[in-house]
Amino acid sequence: MPNDARLVLLDKDVVESLLLPDDVLEAVREAFVLHSHREGRVFPVVRESLATGGIFGIKSGDVPTQNLLGFKAAGFWPGNRGLGGEPHQATIVLIDPATGRPVCIVDGNAVTTMRTGAAGGLGLQQLARPDSSNVCVFGTGVQARVQLSFALRLMPTLEKVRYVTATSQPDPAFEALFSARCDTALARDRNASVAESDVVITATPGAAALFDLEAVQPGTHLNCVGADTKGKRELPDGLLQRVRLFVDDRTQASQIGEMQWAPDTPCMELGDLLTDHVQFKRGRDDITVFDMTGLALQDLTVARMLFDRACQANLGTALSWPW
Template identity: 60%
Template sequence: MPDKAQLLLLDRDQAAALLQPELVMAAVREAFLLHANGEGRIFPLVREVLPAGVFGIKSGGVMQQELLGMKAAGFWPGNRQHGADGHQATIMLFDPASGRPQCLIDGNAVTTTRTAAAGALGLLALARRDSAALCVFGTGVQAAAHVDYALRVLPALRRVRYLTSDGRRDPQFEARFAQRCDIAPGASPDAAVADSDIVITATPGRGPLFAAQAVRPGTHLNCVGSDTRGKRELPEGLPARARVWADDLTQALTIGELQWAPQTPAQEFGTLLAAGGRARHGIAADTITLFDMTGIALQDLSVARMLQQRALATGTGTNVAWPW
């Protein structure tokens, strides 16, 4: 009854505890396929620069699955002065039949994990199966999550080289992966890229990170940092040399790497997954492949629904009276 309705709350630690990699990857994969076949809808993006940071809203739904919701998220760099994460996100699921809120979830861990899972799906579909060397730009939360998932899904991956904005070593980042791979700073951006099979860019997107000619044939790139108008990580001319996929073309042309190369032929990643990936899509071994990852609402919502279901099954979270 409306006067007995409840709202389920999942805080930071509760949400993180329920995020199992296999379940997250399955939910994100479903989101891509729903997007590809038109069952899932993505509503217009809100992404605004504020004096203290960037604020955005990603929303959408799958009416056949009674899934409707949004994520309000952004980046406030000043938070780091207080020992807090600059990225902040909150996810809300609604009942599409009534509009009543059903579940409120701290979205930071969800955002990090679903993005890394999407990147892992990109690697499985587009990177060469014999890829042994990875170069990552950035050593923050997002970069670490992407390296973690890459090592999970690519058994041949043995070497990781990382680049920081100031060129310094990051002992904490190295320690996190030291037992799983050969990890060390890259000698230089171009040298690290040229010596890698996979390149992951996970930075604030302040400008091109390396030279286009450093990318050798057969390299795959997961591009994460460009998620706002004006952000950029790739050098001019690189997308034209590559076969390009985006999680959502409209969004990528607005806020992703494709905003800098709008005439570049590109496809949506969900169609590649539906078609069976690299081998079945006729991608030659010497082809440069590029995944422009801006993050879509359906990823957040599919993972949030999985968390809601697991929370209800395990008694996790707090129920608050929410009459309507």
């Protein structure tokens, strides 16, 4: 048995120093393409409530042709806010598929945030009207911010942002992040803001419908992030029956995404658009929804990129991990 095996740890500081938006976009696009070609597999998701009040999940998968195998253990612990910490927690583990030995452990918080933002940006590029200018964002937290950042990065036509908070009060920190790039202000009426928007981004804890069905106008695109567990939702009853629905993974979305509320809704996977396995020509009045539940392959391709960069730059902490 080899006694010189090493395990590399990439902590928060190392991850954030290496996590560049363009690199993440490339890795997330690769994950969608691998999934579309069925070269990458995603295994059944574990998502369970805990007695502590947290929600714990595992997303895992592999790419046999690339010797890529691993998982992300993650979830949501709302009590962390009272401790001054982030409620979303994630850890990614890359494993040698030939031996089962771990090769790298990655702090997954920033990875999860940015890969989800990148996925949302790719969804907008594929599905939103190219002349979209008005955005309505539900939420002002970490995920809402990264979704809007990628939206503005990839769709330069966007110029007006209206945001909705749970308290209906302004969020000066959120406005400060984006006011130099676009007209950013609190939405005084959530339904009116949805009706006036070309793009709607929902990035909330997903407790209930955020707006009325009648607010959604022809031509709108919606990126939906919050529904990632059984029982969670952000969209009103009846909307999915009116839209062209796109998902990251059909089975996963029907179990834990918005699609769980209408599991028989016809849908297409975003990766199939990127690989031209399916064709979609948006009609001017089409309403489109991208139901994002997050692919394990996205975590793995981004984590592998970070591992490779860290090794090249001699970053991270290497531990002896003998058999």
